[in-house]
Amino acid sequence: MPQPRLPLPPEPAVYRGLHTDHYPWTEVTSDLLTRQGQGLSAVFDAQQGPHWARFVWVGGALQGGFTARGEVGWPQAMAGLPRAQVSLTPLPPAVAETVWAARTHSPQPLEEGWPQGRARLEGSRFSGVLLAGEACSYWQDGQLLGGQVPQPGATCELLGELMQAPSEAAMLVFWKDLIAAAHNHAPLDEAWRSVCVGLAGEHPCLDPFAREVTVQGGHLTADPGVPAHELHPALLAAFHASLARLGQPLADLPLGTLPDRPEWQAAGLGAA
Numbered sequence: 001m002p003q004p005r006l007p008l009p010p011e012p013a014v015y016r017g018l019h020t021d022h023y024p025w026t027e028v029t030s031d032l033l034t035r036q037g038q039g040l041s042a043v044f045d046a047q048q049g050p051h052w053a054r055f056v057w058v059g060g061a062l063q064g065g066f067t068a069r070g071e072v073g074w075p076q077a078m079a080g081l082p083r084a085q086v087s088l089t090p091l092p093p094a095v096a097e098t099v100w101a102a103r104t105h106s107p108q109p110l111e112e113g114w115p116q117g118r119a120r121l122e123g124s125r126f127s128g129v130l131l132a133g134e135a136c137s138y139w140q141d142g143q144l145l146g147g148q149v150p151q152p153g154a155t156c157e158l159l160g161e162l163m164q165a166p167s168e169a170a171m172l173v174f175w176k177d178l179i180a181a182a183h184n185h186a187p188l189d190e191a192w193r194s195v196c197v198g199l200a201g202e203h204p205c206l207d208p209f210a211r212e213v214t215v216q217g218g219h220l221t222a223d224p225g226v227p228a229h230e231l232h233p234a235l236l237a238a239f240h241a242s243l244a245r246l247g248q249p250l251a252d253l254p255l256g257t258l259p260d261r262p263e264w265q266a267a268g269l270g271a272a
Contacts, residue, residue, distance in 0.1 A: 004068065005054050006102060006129060006159075007136040008043055009095060009146035014088040025078045028086055036060050041093040046077060046084040053077040056100040059093050063100040095145045098138045098160075102129045105159040114150035120162070123266040128160015142265040166263045168228045174263035175235050176220045181255050182239075183218025186248040195241035203234035213238075236268050 020028065032044065039060040046053045053072055055065040065072045072080075091099070105128060110117045114132060121130065122142040130137045132150030139145060139160070150156055166174070182188060192215040193208055200207040205226045208214075212223040213234060222231055243250055250269070258264060 005045065005052065006099065006131075007134070007147070008089050008099070009091065009138065011089055011091055011146075014042075014090060016087040016089075017085045018087070020082070020084050020086060023086065025082075029074070029078075032057075032088075036062065040090070041096045042088055042090045043096060043099055045087045045089075046081045047086075048081040048084040051081060053081060056096055058096045058100065063097075066103055092145065094140050095138050098128065098140060098145065101127075102159040105129075107131065107157040107159060110156040110158055113152075114154045114156055115152060117156055119268070122268070124162040125262055125265050126158070126160060126162050128158055130156055130158060132156045166266050171228070171232060171263055171266065172222060174258075174261060174267065175222075175232075175239075178255070178258055178267075179215060179220045179239065180218045181258060182243070182248075182253055183215075185253055186243070186246050188215055188218060188242050188246075191242040191245040192238060195245055196238055199234070199237055199241060203230070203237055205230055206234050206238055232267065 015023075032040070035042070036057060037060065040057040041059055042057050044055040044057075051067070053065055053067045055074070055077070056063045065074065065077055067077075067080075110120065110130070112120055120126075121139060125142040127140045128138075129147075130139060130150070132154040135148040135150045135154065137144060137147035137149050179188060196206040196208050196213075204210070205212040205223070212226050213231070214221045220235075222235075240250075243253075259269070
C-alpha cells in the first residue's frame, strides 16, 4: 500500500491549486507532455474532495502515479478526478526520485533522536525520507537533499534503507588508505605530530609520547587496544587539523575512489 502523500520541499510551484474547470485536463496533459520532453523532474498532485492522485517525473521520464489505494494510470486519474485542483512542483531529480521510491516503504523507527541520529543517517548512507511529526526531509547516500529536518529531541521514523555500517577492521583499512593517499600529495608526518600535541587533551590516544596512534612516512599505525569509539573520532580530528596546518583543502586532494567507499561517510568526512 503506498504511503500517504509526503510534504514536498518548499520549491516554487509552476502552478498550485488550479481547478480543472478552468484549466482542463486536456490542457494539463498537453502541458505535461511538453515539459516531459524538456526533461521534467517534478511532482504533480490532483485533489478532488478527499480523493487524490500523485504522479512523479524524473529527468523527463514518468515514474508512475499512485493514490491512497495503490498505483494509478493517467487516464484513470483523469476519469476519477474530473473536477480536481492540480499542482505541479518541479524538484531536483534526486529529490523527485526519492519521493517516488518512498511511496512503498513502511516506516521504521530511528533509534536515536534528533540531531543525534544524523550521524547514523550519514554513516549508513541513508537514502529515503526522514519523518518527525510534520517535519519531512529527503536524503540520498547520507546527504540531506531538502525538506524540513526535525526539531531537537524529536522522535523520528524512516522511509528507506540504512546500509550496514562498515566494520571496525574496514574502517581502519580505510583510514590507512586515506592517510597514505593524502601523504603522497601533501606530506602529513610533521603536521600530524604537531597537531596531535594540541589534540591529545581531547583525544588521549593521539598523545605523541604514548605512541598509540602514529603516522610515519604516510603509514598509519594504531594500537589494537584503542577502542574504535575513541580511535575514529581522533583520526578524523587529526586528519582535518593536519590538512588545515598544511593549507590543503580536502576537496583538492587526488583521492581516486576513496570518497566513493562507504567508509568515507561513516568516517564523518561528508562530501569531498
